[in-house]
Amino acid sequence: MALPFHVTSHLDTALRRAADPLGLVARGFEPEVRVADPAHGDFQANGALAFAKREKQNPRALAQQIVDGLEPSLQADFEITLAGPGFINFRIKPAALFAWLCAYDTAQHLQTGAASAHAGQTWVVDYSSPNTAKQMHVGHLRSAVIGEALCRMLTFTGAKVIRDNHLGDWGTQFGKLIYGYKRWADDAALMSEPIEELERLYKLGHAATPDDSPELDEARRELVKLQNGDAANVALWKQFSEASLRAFDEIYQRLGIRFDYNLGESFYNDKVDRIYRELAETGLAEDSAGALVVFHDEHPRFSRNNERPNPFMVRKADGASGYASTDLATALYRTEHFKADGIVVVTDFRQTDHFEQLFLTVKKWFAAKNYRLPELHHVTFGAVTDEAGKALKTRDGGTIKLKALLDEAVERAFALVTEKNPDLPEAERRTIAQTVGVGAVQYADLSQNRSSNYVFSWEKMLSFEGNTAPYLLYAIARIHSIFRKAGVAPATAASEAGATPPETPTETTLGRKLLKFPDAVRLASDTLRPHHLSLYLYELAGDYSSFNSADKVLVDDPALRARRLLLCARTLLVLETGLHLLGLRTLERM
């Protein structure tokens, strides 16, 4: 009988059961089971230390008492030892590890094991969200890549995920754009390179409408016409949005992203009146010099008593709606229409204050109206800067376009695959280059803690050595190569007759690493930080590479061969599943 998929949960339950008769659970004992340094064991429980400290007991003696109360079956599966001031270490025994490796043998079984975390829940993930009529640049990469990884991890852990691209498709910039369009539009360019042309027209429109000029008044009139539903301007605006979406989709396809909805700011344009009404009616919002604002007095930063008040501005004094009102309407729509249990918004850290105020307001408003409140998460990430810590610019002053970055990555990958494997047909080398190049760019983002600022360098984004996508893809390609040579499909190695528990040091290290996949997924999805999964996969690929060098798989001894093929099959399964969770594609040959 194999251990459960989540071994840490299993140990947690067992430790609680042992601690309960001692009266510890009633007094707040938490086992605190974690993945351990392999030198100490596979898992460790630290809970006795914190508890003994609170209760002024001897931690080591307490840990011993708990261990004495553990069920005998646990002793059969693990070597259990005490260490230091009261750590309880668990080292899995070979037979138990083998049974676990045999049991979780397909992507479906892995997902079933992982799906308890968000089972039955609906999550709306708001990510990418570029402004229409502008090209995406490298700054837009993080939201798209991190958001997609989160979507896949949430799906894997049981949630129904709704991908919503909250486009910046409404605002004052359209006045200047229409102004420029009506004077200088180049229809041919609009057909062939629509976003580049729209950017050109916006720049011309902006330059031609300086402050306090009659030209600016004209641009404002264009905006008002659009907002009032003028047929010609609305048609133009639609044309701009559709052209933008088509261009975005090219990028999204390369990144493996497909949105379920593109509900941009314009979609909520007619939904803000209800927000004004309900916030006023519940007494949350108040009039302040003609504007409608919400204070949060319990937070010094957002209190009316702040020296410089910083209220949540729901409606400006001139009557215009801003991000606050559309974002409130968005939260309501996602709750009512999508029945969201969780909402995740992925943006850079500069919007922290805005979302803190937004969520505070939503919580009070929903409570007052008795609306069900979903979990609200603002997933932030650091800025993309150059080596000097400044916002990223290329030499000519423009930002690096996302399209150009991906093209460059693919080009370099093509050169490399051509150098390494000149005999592969060109078409296949092109396909490989797409996967390797784009994967390297995605992985460069996903392998780093999203909170840190992102120092952009071509060298780093396009590095193919070390903790990079190509390293992981290479491990996968080598495993596929072994199965090709063995003449069996990886899936059939699941039931490879005659396989036995891992024996050599490299086999054992690899097998024990595989056991921690559930913890890596859980940690990454609980914290909404994909880099925890990236790091795990990198370490797993490293353990595989060591095993691959030390232990030959295709040997004559059938038992040895079966044992190692089983490890290859499981490593392949976890690496492919894990990389797909991060949003990367994988290869059988590279």
Place this chain on the structure above:
RNA sequence: GGAUCUGUAGCUCAAUUGGAUAGAGCACUUGGCUUCGAACCAAGGGGUCGGGGGUUCGAGUCCCUCCAGGUCCA
């Protein structure tokens, strides 16, 4: 000015959220392909975790205070 985030090896980053001897990659030095793919593996040097103080069995992580930088709000 207020708020907020960041500071770890020469460089780029980790550290399971208070746990055991702070780990990787790049770069550098050395060794390994007649053996399943060397885009690899094995080994080595490199650290006052920005400075100082505090909390405790235990601090890169928490609290205070300086220093440097990013960002937001006027």
